[in-house]
Amino acid sequence: MEGQKLQGMVVRRVEKELYEVFIGPQHPGSGHMRIIVRLDGDVIVEADPDIGYVHRTMEKLSEVREWLKPIPLLERMTIIDACNITVPYVNALEKLMDKSPPPRASYLRVLLCEINRVASHLYGFGIFGVFLGHSTMYMWAFGDREVFVELAEILTGARLTHSYPIPGGVRRDMPQDFPEMARRAVRYMRGRLEEYRRIFVDNPVIVKRLEGVGVISRNKAAELGIVGPNVRASGIRYDVRLAEPYEVYDELDFEIPVFEEGDALARTWVRVEEIKQSLSIIEQAVDWLERHKGEPIIPKEDYDKLPKLHREVYEKTGRVKLLPAHATMKIPAGKAIARGEMGRGEIIYYVESDGGTTPYRVRVVTPSARNAIVFKYIVPGHRLMDLPAIYGSIDYFPPEADR
Amino acid sequence: MPARVSLKSLKRRGGLFEGIKSNIQALAVGVKYFIDPQRSTLLYPKEYIEHRPGYRGFIVFIKDKCISCAACARICPSAAMKMVRVTEVDPKHPDKPRQKQYPVINYQRCIFCGYCVDICPTEALYHTPFQDVVYESLADMFLTLEAFQLEPGRPSVSEGSPVVYEVDEERGLIKRRR
Ligand code: SF4
Ligand code: SF4
Numbered sequence: 001m002e003g004q005k006l007q008g009m010v011v012r013r014v015e016k017e018l019y020e021v022f023i024g025p026q027h028p029g030s031g032h033m034r035i036i037v038r039l040d041g042d043v044i045v046e047a048d049p050d051i052g053y054v055h056r057t058m059e060k061l062s063e064v065r066e067w068l069k070p071i072p073l074l075e076r077m078t079i080i081d082a083c084n085i086t087v088p089y090v091n092a093l094e095k096l097m098d099k100s101p102p103p104r105a106s107y108l109r110v111l112l113c114e115i116n117r118v119a120s121h122l123y124g125f126g127i128f129g130v131f132l133g134h135s136t137m138y139m140w141a142f143g144d145r146e147v148f149v150e151l152a153e154i155l156t157g158a159r160l161t162h163s164y165p166i167p168g169g170v171r172r173d174m175p176q177d178f179p180e181m182a183r184r185a186v187r188y189m190r191g192r193l194e195e196y197r198r199i200f201v202d203n204p205v206i207v208k209r210l211e212g213v214g215v216i217s218r219n220k221a222a223e224l225g226i227v228g229p230n231v232r233a234s235g236i237r238y239d240v241r242l243a244e245p246y247e248v249y250d251e252l253d254f255e256i257p258v259f260e261e262g263d264a265l266a267r268t269w270v271r272v273e274e275i276k277q278s279l280s281i282i283e284q285a286v287d288w289l290e291r292h293k294g295e296p297i298i299p300k301e302d303y304d305k306l307p308k309l310h311r312e313v314y315e316k317t318g319r320v321k322l323l324p325a326h327a328t329m330k331i332p333a334g335k336a337i338a339r340g341e342m343g344r345g346e347i348i349y350y351v352e353s354d355g356g357t358t359p360y361r362v363r364v365v366t367p368s369a370r371n372a373i374v375f376k377y378i379v380p381g382h383r384l385m386d387l388p389a390i391y392g393s394i395d396y397f398p399p400e401a402d403r
Numbered sequence: 404m405p406a407r408v409s410l411k412s413l414k415r416r417g418g419l420f421e422g423i424k425s426n427i428q429a430l431a432v433g434v435k436y437f438i439d440p441q442r443s444t445l446l447y448p449k450e451y452i453e454h455r456p457g458y459r460g461f462i463v464f465i466k467d468k469c470i471s472c473a474a475c476a477r478i479c480p481s482a483a484m485k486m487v488r489v490t491e492v493d494p495k496h497p498d499k500p501r502q503k504q505y506p507v508i509n510y511q512r513c514i515f516c517g518y519c520v521d522i523c524p525t526e527a528l529y530h531t532p533f534q535d536v537v538y539e540s541l542a543d544m545f546l547t548l549e550a551f552q553l554e555p556g557r558p559s560v561s562e563g564s565p566v567v568y569e570v571d572e573e574r575g576l577i578k579r580r581r
Contacts, residue, residue: 198432
């Protein structure tokens with residue numbers, strides 16, 4: 001047994017009847033991390049999430065970059081949810097600058113945020129499917145995610161790294177034919193969700209793997225401080241869009257689905273229901289944007305400062321040009337906290353300025369960083385084959401957690 | 404109208420009949436797509452995507468428009484854009500060479516954020532709508548001032564045919580030949 005190698009893992013004997021299995025760190029699931037589990041037979045007696053393999057010092061790197069530059073950087077924490085992760089940072093800057101985006105810019109941000117949320121949940125489903133050996137779900141979810149990635153590309157010019165919001169507004173207006181395209185995508189996805197239900201979520205094989213697995217009770221969820229769909233599957237009504245609406249979320253008509261069971265199946269259903277709500281928000285946002293054509297996407301005082309050529313480009317292509325002053329922009333000294341709801345849960349930024357051209361401090365708390373603790377406290381007691389089901393159902397994403 | 408909470412609960416599964424029904428439903432969906440699969444795979448390099456004009460692809464520099472303000476190099480978040488000093492003929496005084504600064508790009512570092520294109524006060528930089536460019540060595544990715552002024556060669560154009568992707572209500576993303 002000593003040093004025996006199984007595919008992807010090394011097993012060594014630690015004490016009588018107890019095996020230690022190292023899962024990872026080479027990309028066991030959605031990114032580089034290691035889970036050290038100790039097994040009695042195939043029952044997990046202890047699980048240790050060993051995180052930090054993709055720590056990229058995002059906070060420190062932000063401190064040495066001028067104010068606009070952390071936007072493309074911070075995106076890289078969760079590249080599949082790029083707008084959701086940058087909007088709160090931009091909101092924090094706006095609080096410091098005492099600037100607010102015009103409504104059209106806010107709607108465009110929300111539109112991209114919801115497109116990202118759908119794409120992020122579909123990505124989660126894909127990974128979840130492959131964890132459970134359901135490769136159809138993997139192919140379908142990734143294929144359908146492409147629809148939303150395409151929408152985001154048409155809106156921003158980049159598939160994933162949109163760098164879309166800037167303090168005071170957004171970088172581009174939506175193309176003329178975008179609303180129709182978005183509506184088609186929404187209708188398509190609605191039909192697809194029904195098929196997802198049949199082949200995956202209601203499939204007896206999947207239900208058997210998920211029902212009653214990884215139950216997080218309401219109290220436990222509150223105690224562990226987990227966030228996002230995971231906490232809403234345990235009956236806690238917490239969503240930043242509900243608790244502290246940012247952007248234009250308080251003008252939109254949507255529901256926050258909450259389930260009470262707290263098991264892996266409930267967490268899956270929360271995501272399915274959230275996709276439905278996001279699709280409805282996308283529709284509402286494009287309707288609003290169509291009704292309010294020609295409204296500015298940057299504050300008026302900023303628009304007035306633009307030279308003639310910049311205005312021409314904006315009128316013709318909808319692209320907001322930056323001013324050279326943006327490169328050396330100074331932000332008044334102060335501290336700001338902003339938060340938002342990403343696909344995986346709540347993200348919090350604390351931004352401190354000393355009045356210079358770079359942030360004095362940027363603190364980021366990402367949802368996955370808060371959800372990692374589930375491995376330690378929820379996994380023990382389950383069988384080893386339940387681990388992928390729990391991992392997939394909490395939609396843990398190491399690059400986001402490690403920052 | 405702010406968001407509302409909607410409390411839902413999982414459907415309790417029925418007995419044997421329900422199980423058989425769900426199994427058949429799952430299989431039926433599988434069979435449907437077995438007969439009529441939904442494919443959108445790009446057969447690269449036989450086909451290549453033609454992106455829309457707003458796409459943030461490789462960047463081309465128009466030297467005549469540049470006023471050497473260095474804003475593009477200052478805004479670049481990954482330090483991919485650098486200014487180089489060149490000696491060139493001054494069109495006004497052909498006998499007196501002048502020193503000028505122009506940007507060059509290092510594609511090893513560029514992340515295609517498009518900040519440089521957006522900040523250039525004279526629109527001296529623009530995005531080409533493609534990304535599929537290859538370089539033979541890392542050193543080639545550090546463009547010279549001359550190379551930066553040319554649209555990069557795109558081998559897929561000579562080898563394949565262009566396609567566009569469209570969003571379809573029935574079949575999701577569909578590929579259309581141009
Ligand atoms: S696109 Fe972004 S990373 Fe690339 S050169 Fe321009 S500013 Fe730098
Ligand atoms: S920003 Fe434009 S004008 Fe200024 S140096 Fe760069 S390319 Fe030249």
